[in-house]
Amino acid sequence: MNTALLTLSQLRYRAGGRYLLDDITALANAGELIALLGPNGAGKSSLIRVLAREFSDYGGDIMLQGISLKQWRGPALAGVRAVMPQHATVAFPFAAAEVVALGLPGRHSGNASHPAVMQLMRWLQVDHLAWRFYSSLSGGEQQRVQLARVLTQLWFTSGPKLLLLDECTSALDPAQQYRVMAVLSRLAQRGDFCVVVACHDLALAASFATRVWMLDHGRLVADGTPAQVLQRDRLENVYGITTEVQLRSARPVIHIKGCSESIPEMIPELV
């Protein structure tokens, strides 16, 4: 491949009179697991949603497989780009397998008996939940069912694919977070997936990501390996936290010592 899977050039997105994304230029290739970091309001969700084509009134250019994102047709785009929402509520009593089957492309959509549904659910270890009501599952189980749905959507496309996840691990316990990240990492290692994960967990990003995009006030302030991006000064500038960062087998280990904005000493007393 001579072109990158995803190219952002001078991407700008404006809403409510200010730039939520400002002059972002970056490349992403299949095989990468990119952690999208930055404080609240830095533009992580906006970037995911623009890449998901929820908005098309952006400036600059987004090219997916060398074709402008705006020119992709809906069904074709759905075959190479999938989006996992932060949390998905389902209004009606769907069984988990039926939710997964909604990801199947074209005329298979909704066929819960399609073999791919069970295969992916087994891989994500939720096959025993296939015929439970989705709404009765725990947060972590729902998350893995959604991941299975998103993967069924891309499963029938050969070649490079883009998977976007918006803070998909924020509601999960450490073991569940680790599990989801390990699955994503495995997919990226296979070589045909490019995974972009917006998240808040520096430790998770440091141990799984092959690349980190650090956003601050809508700007891409750093783009590189976790060791290059997650450095003491940058974390202080972007997040306002004081940290101690060590390198262990080329991956940073971050210890947070405090935040630069001091909290007033006095606890107000009831009068």
Place this chain on the structure above:
Amino acid sequence: MTADVVRPNRSRAVIALGILLLGCALVSVRVGPFPITLTDIFNAFSTDMAGSREALVIRELRLPRLMLAALVGAALAMSGAVLQGLFRNPLADPGLIGVSSGAALAAVSVIVLGGSAFSTMGYVMPSFMLPAGAFIGALLASMMVWRIASRHDGTDVALLLLAGIAINSIAMAVTGLLVFMADDAQLRTLTFWNMRSLAQASWGDVLIALPCLMAVFFVTPWIARPLNALLLGEAVAGHLGFSPQRVKQIAVVSVALAVGAAVSVSGLIGFVGLVAPHLVRLLLGVDHRVLLPASALLGALLLVLADMFARTVVAPAELPIGIVMALIGGPFFLLLLMQRRRGI
């Protein structure tokens, strides 16, 4: 240990519903003040018996009425199912959320305002004006409810039902005003229209209403899958490659056509759109590819039964079918509300 969801064989269930509907239809043709036997039904279509009283009763009274009841039931049930999918809300029923009364108000306006406009010009109002008005009324009402109740993640139940209450009472008030303004000739038309039920059904009615009533049925192949995806949210449906905006347009227009036609041929009949899809979802699941045709069959079945009940229980008089449906549907709706209260 929670039990697994069991989904019965869907095609078998749909076929069973179809057979049940046919059975009820046969019974419904036989039952009535003029006794009909099964052989009469078969004879009615043979040439040598065509002139008999039995054949006339079957062909000109019972059958068109049966067809209209089944068609209106199917149309309302499918409209309810589509609205519920679109609003992501199991309580959306064309009657409850004001779509039907929007259609009725428009129909009354056409009779009163349109009637006088045409008569001052010296013309008789063309007969398509009434269903056309009902269609536009249904369309406007559903767009208005949509605007009021939609939020980023679906629709708010409270806002949806409150908007329905508001539209229903506005429609009632304006209808009252129009009745007050109407002259004698218009009043007579209005009263006839208000009292109108399936009893006046003729083959003409059936043929005219058929394409509109079946509008939702015709678009099912295009909207069933996107409606399934929409249940996960508009954004997710977009990610899956569907165009939510387009589905909404197709769905709202076809529902307005169906409800408009149903209201203009049979007046206000509530709750079919609530009861039928709900029962189908309980039995067969939420997949719109099954839900829509199965709701159509069950809605037809419900209305055929209700109509049979309405015309036999106080025979030779008749109960309005709207009242019969409200007696079945009202308690059902209360039951649904109580279930939601307990968070089931």
